[in-house]
Amino acid sequence: MKTKDIIEQPPIDVASNNPGSLANASTKCLTTTTTTIRPSEETPYGVQYLFDFGVSNIPSTTTTASNNAVVLPIATTVSVTENSGNKKISSNHEIAESTIGSVIWTSETEGYCTCPGINSHTTKDGNHDCMVYIDHVPTVYCLHSSCKSAVDAKNKELRKAFNESQMSEGSCKKKKLTPEQIRLIKERNEKNSIRLRAKNARCQILEDKWLYADICKDSPVAVQGNEENHWKLLLQMFPKGDVIWIGGLYDSGKSENTNSFKTKEDWLTYPIAPSPFICPATFKPRSYKRSNESIVARRFLVVESDELNRDQVGAIFKWLKNRVGLRLYAIVDTAGKSLHGWFEFPDAEELEHLKLVLPTFGCDPKLFTPSQPVRLPGALRDGKYQRLVYLSKEVAQ
Numbered sequence: 001m002k003t004k005d006i007i008e009q010p011p012i013d014v015a016s017n018n019p020g021s022l023a024n025a026s027t028k029c030l031t032t033t034t035t036t037i038r039p040s041e042e043t044p045y046g047v048q049y050l051f052d053f054g055v056s057n058i059p060s061t062t063t064t065a066s067n068n069a070v071v072l073p074i075a076t077t078v079s080v081t082e083n084s085g086n087k088k089i090s091s092n093h094e095i096a097e098s099t100i101g102s103v104i105w106t107s108e109t110e111g112y113c114t115c116p117g118i119n120s121h122t123t124k125d126g127n128h129d130c131m132v133y134i135d136h137v138p139t140v141y142c143l144h145s146s147c148k149s150a151v152d153a154k155n156k157e158l159r160k161a162f163n164e165s166q167m168s169e170g171s172c173k174k175k176k177l178t179p180e181q182i183r184l185i186k187e188r189n190e191k192n193s194i195r196l197r198a199k200n201a202r203c204q205i206l207e208d209k210w211l212y213a214d215i216c217k218d219s220p221v222a223v224q225g226n227e228e229n230h231w232k233l234l235l236q237m238f239p240k241g242d243v244i245w246i247g248g249l250y251d252s253g254k255s256e257n258t259n260s261f262k263t264k265e266d267w268l269t270y271p272i273a274p275s276p277f278i279c280p281a282t283f284k285p286r287s288y289k290r291s292n293e294s295i296v297a298r299r300f301l302v303v304e305s306d307e308l309n310r311d312q313v314g315a316i317f318k319w320l321k322n323r324v325g326l327r328l329y330a331i332v333d334t335a336g337k338s339l340h341g342w343f344e345f346p347d348a349e350e351l352e353h354l355k356l357v358l359p360t361f362g363c364d365p366k367l368f369t370p371s372q373p374v375r376l377p378g379a380l381r382d383g384k385y386q387r388l389v390y391l392s393k394e395v396a397q
Contacts, residue, residue, distance in 0.1 A: 043181060089164070092134050100132055100140060100154060109135035116140065116154040117147025126199065127307050128359035132189065136181050138162050141192055143199045145359070191356055198360040205361065210314030212339070212389075215331055219390040227385040231378030232271040234388065237329055237342070237395050238264045238299060242282040246376060247275045247292050252290035257311045262285045273378035277387065280342065289317050292370045300329065301354070302374045303341040307362035310339050315360055317341040324350070331390035332374075335381040338375050339389070 089108050097103050105111035115121070115130035121144045130142040138158045140151050177185075199270040223230065238244060244267060245252075247260035260275070261283055265276065277289060277343060280300040285303060303320065303357075305313045310333075321328045327344040334340060351368075359365040366372055375386045 001312055001376060003265065019036045053328075055356045061074055082085050092162075095161050095165050096132055096134050096138070096158065099158045100353075103132055103361050109133060112359075112365075113140065115142045115144065115147050115151065117142070117144075117150025120147045120150060121211075124203075126202070126360060126362055128362075128365065129199065131192075132158075134162070136177060136185060143192075143196050194353070194356045195360050198357040202361050205319050206308075206312055206315045208315055208318060209311065212310040212314065215314050215317075215339075216389045219331075219388075220393045221391040221395070223388045223391050227387040228272060228378055231278075231376050232268060232276070232387070233391060233395065234332070234342075235264055235267060238282065243285055243296070244301070245279040245283055245287075245288065245373075246273075247277060247290075247373075249277060249373060251275065253288070255288055256302050257288045258286060260290070273376055276376055276379040276381060277373040278376040279371060279373050291374070295370050299341045301326070301351075302367050302372075303343060303358065303363055304334075304338050304340060304367060304374070307361045309337065311364075313339055313341075316358070316363060324354075326350075327392070328390070329392050329395055330388055331385040333387050333389045334375040335384040335386045362381045 092109075093103065093105060100113050100116065103111040103113045109130060110133045112128050113130050113132045115125075118130075119127060123144065125144075129144060130140065133139045133141065138155075140154050140158060142151050209253055223233070235244065243261055243262050245261050246267060247257070251257050251260040266289075280302050281295045281298045283294045284296055285291075303313075303316065305316065308316070317328065317331065317339075320326045320341070324346075325348060328341060329344065330342040332340040332342070345351075355365070355368055367374070375381070377386045377388045379386050
């Protein structure tokens with residue numbers, strides 16, 4: 001699958017502490033079905049290629065160095081905390097959380113946190129607007145600019161905490177950043193610029209609504225009724241012979257959990273939904289761990305939001321389907337507050353962009369984890385069926 005509408009933007013000049021002028025530069029829209037993306041060999045995000053958000057008059061990022069929402073500092077020397085071993089990683093996480101509060105870690109060195117200047121924000125907050133990085137130069141970064149003074153103060157406090165930790169270990173010394181570290185920080189800046197542009201587009205994208213009632217009405221295949229068998233319809237999306245995990249949240253990691261890993265054909269012999277959860281990826285034969293290491297293929301990208309309600313998240317599904325061009329196979333009503341959209345799995349480059357954009361739109365970043373479980377239609381939840389509300393003809397056929 002190729003992205004049809006991509007916006008080319010100028011690179012961010014981090015070395016001079018000045019992001020490329022998005023306000024004054026003219027953006028060049030590429031509208032060809034055979035777009036070839038060739039990022040800079042020096043930095044993968046050296047030339048920013050963005051999805052066409054499909055909206056007009058997106059506020060641009062500020063071009064001055066005073067806006068913390070774009071430029072992260074690059075120090076020529078800094079006390080660097082080396083991540084060597086699980087104990088050190090845990091220690092680094094503890095230092096960060098003791099300074100900035102609770103962090104939802106998405107990797108060993110970065111995660112989402114609450115902005116230290118959240119009370120000064122002048123626009124609506126999202127759950128994933130503020131991030132902390134603890135590699136190279138420990139940094140708090142927020143998409144808002146009105147909190148700059150609070151963020152700057154917290155960054156000083158964060159770096160001081162890491163330096164003091166190293167001094168207590170007798171290992172504190174100034175280390176000059178390597179060219180590779182500088183390249184990675186530049187790349188991070190450019191990614192954050194994409195996040196900011198996505199945040200500025202969010203309101204207009206959400207205005208192009210696809211309401212829950214319309215999703216049900218627009219389903220290419222009528223799926224009302226017979227809800228206890230909806231799980232079988234979903235399994236038809238997987239190729240023949242795929243090993244699929246279906247189970248409870250903790251049905252993993254023990255030898256007896258091999259019963260949760262069966263081929264599509266074996267699962268379809270069951271009379272009812274075997275368990276309430278399924279994984280959209282497929283696994284090695286004889287697996288017993290629902291882990292990333294056991295995965296053979298990622299078949300689908302499931303998108304959901306705990307922040308947006310059922311009438312709001314449809315706008316994100318609509319954008320992915322119509323603007324990004326991802327094929328939508330199914331939408332599952334989780335019998336709770338959210339919907340799960342099952343899309344074809346994007347290519348590697350699109351996936352990296354979606355990892356930046358979708359959390360900014362309010363979608364759950366956990367679902368980018370290959371082995372993350374999601375709700376299986378046809379299973380009961382608090383006395384109500386998890387069920388399909390949208391199904392493509394390709395699946396039914």
